[in-house]
Amino acid sequence: MGLSIRNQLAGTVTAVTAGEAMAAVKVRLDGGQDITAAITTDAVEALGIAAGSSVKALVKATDVALATGPAEGLSIRNQIAGTVVGVATGGAMASVKIDVDGGGLTAAVTKDAVEELGLAAGSSVVALIKSTEISLATA
Numbered sequence: 001m002g003l004s005i006r007n008q009l010a011g012t013v014t015a016v017t018a019g020e021a022m023a024a025v026k027v028r029l030d031g032g033q034d035i036t037a038a039i040t041t042d043a044v045e046a047l048g049i050a051a052g053s054s055v056k057a058l059v060k061a062t063d064v065a066l067a068t069g070p071a072e073g074l075s076i077r078n079q080i081a082g083t084v085v086g087v088a089t090g091g092a093m094a095s096v097k098i099d100v101d102g103g104g105l106t107a108a109v110t111k112d113a114v115e116e117l118g119l120a121a122g123s124s125v126v127a128l129i130k131s132t133e134i135s136l137a138t139a
Contacts, residue, residue, distance in 0.1 A: 006106045007059040008137075011035070013051055016044060025049060025136060027057055031101025035078045037134035047138045056137045063133035064107035066096060067126045068117055078129040080105065084119055098125060 011029040023044045025037045035057060049055065070079055082100035094114040098105045105127050119125065 003058070005058045005135075006061050007057075007064065007104075009035075009057045009059075009100075009103045009105075011055060011057060013049055013053040013055055015051055016049060018044060024131065025055075027055060027136070029057070029080075029101070029103070031103065033080050033101060035080065035129070035134065036131045037136050038131040039134075039136055043136070047136070049136065049138065054139060058135040058137055059105070059129055059133060061095065061106040061108040063129060064105060064109075065128040066098075066107050066109055066113070066117065066119070067128055068124070070126055071128060074128070075130075076128045077131045078127075078134070080127040080129070082125055082127060084121055084123040084125055086121055087114055087119055089114060094119075096125075098127060100127070 009029050011027040014028050015026040017024045018041045022038055023041045027035050080100050082098040085099045086097040088095045089111045094111045096107045
């Protein structure tokens with residue numbers, strides 16, 4: 001099955017905290033960074049997700065925000081450090097490709113944001129992703 005979701009990061013589940021309807025799934029990406037995905041407990045059960053499971057974290061480019069450094073005072077759980085490897089701008093929007101340990105991410109942000117943050121190849125960035133915007137896939 002092909003997907004339009006560009007961001008697909010491989011990792012291993014390190015913990016699952018299940019609630020009545022939702023579960024917090026902690027994943028160690030192949031590059032060593034930790035993320036949290038909030039998915040339904042039904043999905044955890046249906047996919048057989050448990051500590052040690054190999055998964056891919058899937059994130060739409062439009063769900064990735066960027067900062068020029070670590071952010072504090074946010075409810076966003078996932079902050080993944082990386083380096084910009086390319087920026088393609090259009091009239092209103094831009095696609096920013098980021099190299100992170102263990103793979104790459106693409107963020108779709110406004111052209112204004114790229115200009116205001118001074119993003120260009122070689123810039124250090126932190127990708128910000130809400131845990132509710134991460135889906136998990138199993139093999």
